[in-house]
Amino acid sequence: MPTHAITRRVLSAAIALLASSAALAADYPEKTITLVVPFSAGGPTDVVARILGQAMAKSLKQSIIVENALGAGGTLAAGRIARATPDGYTLLLHHNGMATSTTLYRKLAFNPMTDFEYIGQVADVPMVLMARKDLAANTLPELIAMIKSKKDAMTLGHAGLGAVSHQCGMLFLSAIGVPLTTVPYKGTAPALSDMLGGQIDLLCDQTTQTTSYIRTNRVKVYGATTKTRIPSLPALPTLAEQGMAGFEMYVWHGMYAPKGTPPAVVARIGTALREALNDPNVKARFAELGAEPVSDAKATPEGLRTHLKAEIDKWGPIYKKNGAFAD
Structure with missing residues (x-):
C-alpha cells in the first residue's frame, strides 16, 4: 500500500478518535x-x-x-x-x-x-507533632529529652506502614536519632482517639483533623512540620524554627x-x-x-x-x- 494511503488512514483514525472523545466530553x-x-x-x-x-x-x-x-x-x-x-x-x-x-x-x-x-x-496540608494532653514535656526540647531518657516506655502512633503519619514520625525520630515503639492503626482517626484517651503518647497528624483539638487545648502540640508557620495556627512555631533545621513534611x-x-x-x-x-x-x-x-x-x-x-x-x-x- 502506498505510503500516502497509510498516512491518510492513520490521520483519519486519529480524527475519528478525537471526534469520539469530544462527543464523550x-x-x-x-x-x-x-x-x-x-x-x-x-x-x-x-x-x-x-x-x-x-x-x-x-x-x-x-x-x-x-x-x-x-x-x-x-x-x-x-x-x-x-x-x-x-x-x-x-x-x-x-x-x-x-x-x-x-x-x-x-x-x-x-x-x-x-x-x-x-x-x-x-x-x-500541614502536619503537627503532638502528644496526649497530660504528657509532662511542655516544649520541644523537653519532649526530645524525655524521649531520649524514656524511649523504651514511650509510644508513637501512626495510621499504618507508609501512611503520611508514619512518614512524619519516621522523619522526626530519624532527626533526633532515637527509635520509639510505634503503634499502627487503621487510620489516624482511631490513633487520635487513643491518644486523646491516653493509650499512646505521640502522633504526627494533619491539620485537617487536628486543628479543632489544638484550638481547644485537648492535645499538647510541639510544632508544625512546614517551613513557615501555619496561617490558621499562627502561634504555633515550626519544628524548623525550634532547631530542627530543614525539617519539612506536608x-x-x-x-x-x-x-x-x-x-x-x-x-x-x-x-x-x-x-x-x-x-x-x-x-x-x-x-x-x-x-x-x-x-x-x-x-x-x-x-x-x-x-x-x-x-x-x-x-x-x-x-x-x-x-x-x-x-
Whole structure:
C-alpha cells in the first residue's frame, strides 16, 4: 500500500478518535461520579475529598459520591481504579502514599507512573507533632529529652506502614536519632482517639483533623512540620524554627482516573477541579483546616505527573535506608 494511503488512514483514525472523545466530553457526565478515597471516613483525606466533591459537583452539574475503600495503605483502592472502566465515572483521590507505595510494597498491582490518567494536584496540608494532653514535656526540647531518657516506655502512633503519619514520625525520630515503639492503626482517626484517651503518647497528624483539638487545648502540640508557620495556627512555631533545621513534611493530594480515560473527559474533570479550588467557599473551608489549594498550574495532569515523580525519587531512598517494607 502506498505510503500516502497509510498516512491518510492513520490521520483519519486519529480524527475519528478525537471526534469520539469530544462527543464523550460533550455528554459527560450523564450519571453519578464516584470519588474513591483509600482511607477511613472522617479522616483527613476524606475531609478534603468531601469538600472538593461538593464543589466539583456544582461545576459538573452531576452528583459526586465519596466512597471509602480501605486496605494496604491505599494500594487496594489504587489498584481498583487502575483496573476500572476508563469513562470518567470512577476517580481516585490519593495522597503521598501513591509515591511511597512503589518502594514500600515489594509486589504492587499497579504502576503509579503508567497506569493512570492524571487530573491534577489538589491541596497541600500541614502536619503537627503532638502528644496526649497530660504528657509532662511542655516544649520541644523537653519532649526530645524525655524521649531520649524514656524511649523504651514511650509510644508513637501512626495510621499504618507508609501512611503520611508514619512518614512524619519516621522523619522526626530519624532527626533526633532515637527509635520509639510505634503503634499502627487503621487510620489516624482511631490513633487520635487513643491518644486523646491516653493509650499512646505521640502522633504526627494533619491539620485537617487536628486543628479543632489544638484550638481547644485537648492535645499538647510541639510544632508544625512546614517551613513557615501555619496561617490558621499562627502561634504555633515550626519544628524548623525550634532547631530542627530543614525539617519539612506536608501532605499533598492528587486526583487520578483510570488509564485510557478519553482526553476530553480528563480535561472536563480538570476544569471542574480548578474551578472548585478557586471557589471562595472551598478556600475558606480549607483555610479553617490549615489546608491550601494548589495553584492552577499544579492542578493539571503535568503538574501532578511532575510532582509524583519527584516524590517517588525523594522517598524511595529514605524507605530503603530505614528498611521499611510491607509484604
